[in-house]
Amino acid sequence: MSQSSRQYELVLLGATGYTGKLTAEHIATYLPTNLNWAIAGRNAKKLQDVVDELTKKTPDRKQPAIEICELEKGVLDVLAKKARLIITTVGPYMLYGEQVLAACAKNGTHYLDCTGETPWYHDMVEKYHETSTKTGAIIIPECGLDSVPADMMTFALTNHIRKTLSTSTSSVVMSMYAFKSGTSGGTSSTALNLFSHYPLSKLSSTMKPYALSPVRPTKPSKPPSANLFYRLLGLRHIPELAGLQTNWPMATVDTAIVHRSWGLFESIAKDSSRPNLSYGPHFRFTEYMRTKNVVAGSLVHLIMVLGGFLLAFPLSRWILTPFIKKFLIPAPGEGPTKEEMKKEFLHYRGMGIADTQKKEKVMGKLEVPYGGYVATAVTLTAAAEVVLRGDLAATEAGKLGGGIVTPAMLGEQYLEKLREIGMNIEVGI
Structure with missing residues (x-):
């Protein structure tokens, strides 16, 4: 399935957790109001509570849909096929991350997370870098305060x-x-x-x-x-x-x-x-x-x-x-x-x-x-906008066409988005 025909631009997995809620708020606040997105998790009531809170804070925007999702291979494959990009804040990633990343790599779905678990990252590169380069999935772990x-x-x-x-x-x-x-x-x-x-x-x-x-x-x-x-x-x-x-x-x-x-x-x-x-x-x-x-x-x-x-x-x-x-x-x-x-x-x-x-x-x-934690919400949100609404093809991540890459591969566009959302980044001072 081509990315252009997918049901959602973005799915946030783990929106009911501490970092997930902050990320949902920043997506609702800073990404375009017509973003077609969803929040996903296991508990329908908790997900609805998140949507209700977002509705109060950002009543002028299209609110996210709800996707009930277990962290199982078949279910995650279905979810990955629905989205152009999945952000997951469900950790520890060494316990709950591989199936999500694998589904994205297999199905050509872009991926962001906020892990700081370097041994897990190392294993994911060995297992899924080649797959994601073939499917066109741009995979960026450690896209939070780490690193x-x-x-x-x-x-x-x-x-x-x-x-x-x-x-x-x-x-x-x-x-x-x-x-x-x-x-x-x-x-x-x-x-x-x-x-x-x-x-x-x-x-x-x-x-x-x-x-x-x-x-x-x-x-x-x-x-x-x-x-x-x-x-x-x-x-x-x-x-x-x-x-x-x-x-x-x-x-x-x-x-x-x-x-x-x-x-x-x-x-x-x-x-x-x-x-x-x-x-x-x-x-x-x-x-x-x-x-x-x-x-x-x-x-x-x-x-x-x-x-x-x-x-x-x-x-x-x-x-x-x-x-x-x-x-x-x-x-x-x-x-x-x-x-x-x-x-x-x-x-x-x-x-x-x-x-x-x-x-x-x-x-x-x-x-x-x-x-x-707010910094992580900001870095994930800014990266999502570059991937979904920026000139992705002009970034080195886009030119590679897929693979497990790093935030720096989003280049100048990412720097500018971070500045727009509130980070002061200066060099040559």
């Missing part, structure tokens, strides 16, 4: 260096400069479940910097250096990014996605007449979090290292998990309240370094006037 800010900041910086300095980029360093953002029970539980779902060998191999890239660099640039004292404490001092930096919990996930973008653009540049798409043969991405002082930064590093170590082993994980779930993280389905979200924000800083003898530096910033 749109990092991926699009890198795209913007490398693009600026290429256009203004006529050279490639040696590296991009990004910093979580300042933030206030809560967490949901679903996100927290997913992070815990990764350790029990995958063996350590799998986690280690799939979360290496270039694990998701289709190619490997021969001589990647070196990451920012640090003296022995700072290295022992997990710190870096980068004056251009406001000084002292420590571990950022999302860095490993973001790094894998940015390097997949690098690898995809590198492959296109080598196999086509468009060498200007390459970030650069020596490109490396690194990400940190700004910290106020040595003590605070060292404490973050210690917590992350010790926490990861204890969760890696079954016995200590068995002892810790009940305590973490009871006292440290929200229950599934819970997250920041509407009032709390009004005070949230995310501010990033980035630095691109040209691959020249002078090592010219280009600075950038990405500022989000809301927290992580």
Whole structure:
């Protein structure tokens, strides 16, 4: 079935969950009022409640239809054939994501999600990238807070260096400069479940910097250096990014996605007449979090290292998990309240370094006037508009004709949509 003849432009799967509801609100608020769309899930009453709430907030638009859908292969195949694009916010994706992605890949249906589960992403590339290239399905996992800010900041910086300095980029360093953002029970539980779902060998191999890239660099640039004292404490001092930096919990996930973008653009540049798409043969991405002082930064590093170590082993994980779930993280389905979200924000800083003898530096910033979950709703909504109503054929994702790609493959159009919905993205500052 051709995409033009499908019943819906968009189906949002998981609209009754915490992130799903926010995404439904943003679709209703920012996408064209004549969008032909549906929300899908297992519980008809909860879905109707979502529609009723959307009707109150956006009475001037066409409201979504309701599709009752179990996460089963045959049912999902039917749903995929009805839609041009499916957005799924149903996680953990390692438990509930593969059947949805597989149905989209098989039936030529575009796909977006907001996972941060890198081992799962790795498996999906191995299983379904080739299928989706044949059917024309553009599949973009990690199109939420994981890992749109990092991926699009890198795209913007490398693009600026290429256009203004006529050279490639040696590296991009990004910093979580300042933030206030809560967490949901679903996100927290997913992070815990990764350790029990995958063996350590799998986690280690799939979360290496270039694990998701289709190619490997021969001589990647070196990451920012640090003296022995700072290295022992997990710190870096980068004056251009406001000084002292420590571990950022999302860095490993973001790094894998940015390097997949690098690898995809590198492959296109080598196999086509468009060498200007390459970030650069020596490109490396690194990400940190700004910290106020040595003590605070060292404490973050210690917590992350010790926490990861204890969760890696079954016995200590068995002892810790009940305590973490009871006292440290929200229950599934819970997250920041509407009032709390009004005070949230995310501010990033980035630095691109040209691959020249002078090592010219280009600075950038990405500022989000809301927290992580609203940011995810925004990034999914903006990507959906590019795919459905933008000039998709002009994007690198569209030119590839299908496959498991990254947010950066939606290019300049995606940057502009993110800006339109409220993100401040500047480079060359």
